[in-house]
Amino acid sequence: MPADLNAFHTFLKPSEILSLSDVQLADQRRRFTAAPDMVLQPHSVESVQKIMRHCFEQKIPVTPQGGNTGLCGAAVAQGGVLLNLSRLNRIREVNLADNSITVEAGCILQHVQEAADRADRLFPLSLASEGSCQIGGNIACNAGGLNVLRYGSMRDLVLGLETVFPDGTLVSHLHPLHKNTTGYDLRHLFIGSEGTLGVITAATLKLFAKPQTTATAWVGVDSIDDAVSLLTDVQTHFAERLCSFELISRFALSLSSGFLQAQQPTDAEWHILLELTDSLPDSGLHDALAEFLFEHGRENCILAQSEQERQTLWALRENISAAQRDLGTSIKHDIAVPIGEVAGFVHHCAADLVQQFPDIKIVCFGHLGDGSLHYNTFLPNIVSNEVYAYEDAVNQTVYRQVLNHHGTIAAEHGIGMIKKHWLNAVRHPAELSLMRAVKAHLDPHNIMNPGKLLPDSE
Template identity: 60%
Template structure:
């Protein structure tokens, strides 16, 4: 059926400002933020209402029109870019205009928001209500809640608060045939059968269109202590993590690992001095919801007992922000090295040090012209392992990706890790899925996909291997 007929139907559902068909306007939606993937769509639809999403999906299901859901388009795995297999045949369904707060419930400590709300806006609303929403990402000024849920985002505070999967209490979504499933009531306990919500979270738009969510809120931290610690090696860092967890329990909010190479780049980019001189660096944040808690003396006691003395403790909010800037600016700072082959990986914390050492040896042995910028959330074992190739500044670097991935991912698998920690699979890593999931698990995923999306119109070419 010609696209003009489809567009005529969409024009019956949506207002003119909710439909984009001009190629110049569509192009930004068809390109991922790294410029890695360039998809094609005959229209971008931006509905303001959930009922419109239902009608769009009902029609797309009937007409077998591929649908690529999209939030803030900040993903790094091509999950929100139309796959080459459906080039020009489908639509992009942007949830950006579905961005209202529906309810703030202080009795249950929850906030219900629509999928297109920016993460930073949720944080701001919570703060205004003297509450705290703990998900914190470098892209929080542009990423959207629906995308955060679809990828099960992690971020800086996973040690204490968990991933997005732990922060979603209720979910509303539209299935591929247009049926609405809405369970937004803040039930803290519900054991009535299988939990479909958890299946949708982390499914990257391949099972349903997320339209709203009820999120957990927390008491805001009133006592915060931030410190930067230099260590000789990652073994020392994991020992420090164990000591802090044992002493401070849930007061340990963040535990970030930063290589010296990553710090040097960020310090230069941020125009800030390096807090410590060491091979590796740890950024630790402790917090308590009670005011005026003395966290400094207990921390110093733990550091002295373990001989972790290469330490800078923030004495003011300005100093704290400087330390966090050094961590958060790494992603932007490393762009000066050109395009990179990124790895969002996770291994058991006890194996992180051995993994990094052995992976680096294998990588240099096979590709001596590479440079690695490593940083990440050691508190939960996840790392951003970014590989640059000397003298290649543009996307030509990706010609080496398959072979470099083999080196890195084989080492990840040797230590019983995973190739995706918090960025998802998308279309970047789906060919590796059979290496990290068993046949039984993949068959289960395929069964759920077929059950919820029998026509295969939801985000084709993502997560599951394409040949399946």
């Protein structure tokens, strides 16, 4: 690879060529360590094009990388070029007429939120990693987060994309068109593609009116079925003002409250954190929520009386992941099932797992409003990455129950390396054939993030 390094020096700035010691090669969970031949950090879209042209001609693998916050190994390079996009981080335009913002792929999500806020608008994608994850990665794995119930996932928030194809061709559709029916919509190929089709360099994203009123409640419920009943009632009564509806198990809450040394808001088997927002000032929204909960017999609840109390409630939800680290390394599952199937999945899956691993600990929480769950399992007395020796056995049980309940094995985090062999179980052969055909057409040399997303051909 020295000859290729010399070639890159002819058309890249010295600062665009990094040494391996300049970047974090381990993934977010330190499960995988990248082993690229070189790390490139382009400062412009033109540099991305030049890199891709050379890699295409020389058949050099390219692994795009954003904030390196992924959990499935999608941004881990094994040889070739690790293409770090962190320097493509400009906010190009805020367009209030079209309620849109155009940003480069390396923009940190929090910075996009702040730019929208300065324009008196809201960019609603909200994730635990928003202080470090980047827009390109959010698009590449179709991120969801806390506000999917009202605003949708990343697929719903992208108006246009700028992408560099594997051969260096630039295709840019960044104008904020709200309607366009001129054939196949290519942006949806790249949203969720995990860097396997090309390099996302910029995107035009939807903005919304900032909430002027917020009402937040924590409700204890007896069961998940009870929680689903509450969800249905809240949606019927408050319609689109329901923004978040989070499910938290008793065990998950106990971990988080202990971690924060905070009092648990309610005593129940399951807990719901729900939030209503309104884009107009509505001084009666808080009282309307309180009255609704009382009339529906939801007395095991508290309502946030101030912004500080609201933040305290959300801290209990957002610190579950940090709190569970004391249990050791987990086998994580980022799954979704139809909302009406959540209770059945949780019951049957737990019973199956306990039968195989009697002392297993399950931390279950997530976005009940859209049916997606974080279902994390911990095996007793194994606190290190040695737990992954049991991963296939645990996954066989969890994913079998996911499929039995008409769900998906990946709701937010993507497929990467660790789930690709499961795609044959969740996608029809005709779908996989089409995916491979698209990949082969756009990337005939298979240089884009090889070994990720698509299962290996038999």
